[in-house]
């Protein structure tokens with residue numbers, strides 16, 4: 001068999017599940033892209049809370065060792081045999097699948113890669129693909145936010161939360177958000193959150209009732225999970241939607257169907273990948289996000305950057321609620 005040229009690259013590798021310290025910076029060998037694949041030299045990696053779930057085993061990880069990360073931007077360095085429409089030097093971004101974005105060089109299916117507009121830089125794109133498409137799907141497809149709705153966003157200063165507040169505001173909704181401290185409340189307010197609630201010192205359910213004159217909200221976007229889902233249900237108006245899309249504080253307990261009956265509530269637990277499964281859905285979602293970045297509806301907050309080799313620190317800070325907006329890792333040269 002012909003020998004395949006190997007590109008030396010460094011990547012973060014997980015050999016055993018655990019805390020941030022299991023993220024190791026190692027040399028790996030990257031081969032040539034196969035059919036339908038491209039290879040990219042990574043320029044910016046988006047950090048997402050889901051990376052923590054895989055590192056800890058909250059979501060079943062692939063076989064060990066693995067390279068974590070679901071999102072990156074890079075420059076194409078090789079194109080698989082027979083692939084058309086891609087060339088060396090193209091700038092592309094991807095989010096969702098496959099795992100393995102915490103790497104200097106990586107191979108991915110061409111079908112998941114999308115071009116980024118020239119007005120959006122690599123760090124911004126790596127901050128807004130996974131988080132931005134999530135915001136799009138949550139606000140436009142899972143529950144369609146309309147002018148006049150009232151929405152509650154937990155972790156309103158977070159990566160996804162910041163985008164949800166801005167976008168929901170632009171859609172004409174009244175936006176209520178929960179955050180842990182004053183600085184995050186100020187950021188959420190700048191992002192169009194009309195009523196930031198500091199949950200560490202205020203009673204969220206009581207404040208939501210007060211703000212909505214006892215009516216409750218039409219939809220709750222809940223990424224916090226265990227600590228918040230009960231209050232989320234209490235904050236809903238009759239026929240309201242609980243959109244549970246993450247578990248930053250741990251998995252929520254099971255909810256008996258009968259708990260929904262008292263207000264005819266809806267409950268859904270969406271995953272981005274099911275809403276961007278086709279190339280058309282992916283391009284539509286990414287297109288909506290980039291259009292809203294270009295027209296100023298979405299300000300991308302790249303609040304934290306770290307060298308890729310220091311991914312462990314990024315994880316510790318994200319888990320420790322020390323971050324706001326998006327986190328980007330820049331591959332060490």
Ligand code: NDP
Pocket residue numbers: 047048049050130131134155156157158159160161178179180181184223224227245246247248249250270271272273318319320321322323324325
């Ligand atoms: P965030 O920037 O939102 O970071 C998490 C934030 O959650 C923290 O800053 C903190 O904000 C808040 N939080 C509350 N309780 C805890 C806790 N116990 N531990 C840690 N943080 C806590 O992260 P992302 O924007 O990357 O992701 C947000 C959520 O969206 C995640 O749960 C993620 O899994 C989910 N998600 C789901 C997707 C899907 O397809 N279903 C796709 C993308 C993201 P504060 O200090 O204000 O409390």
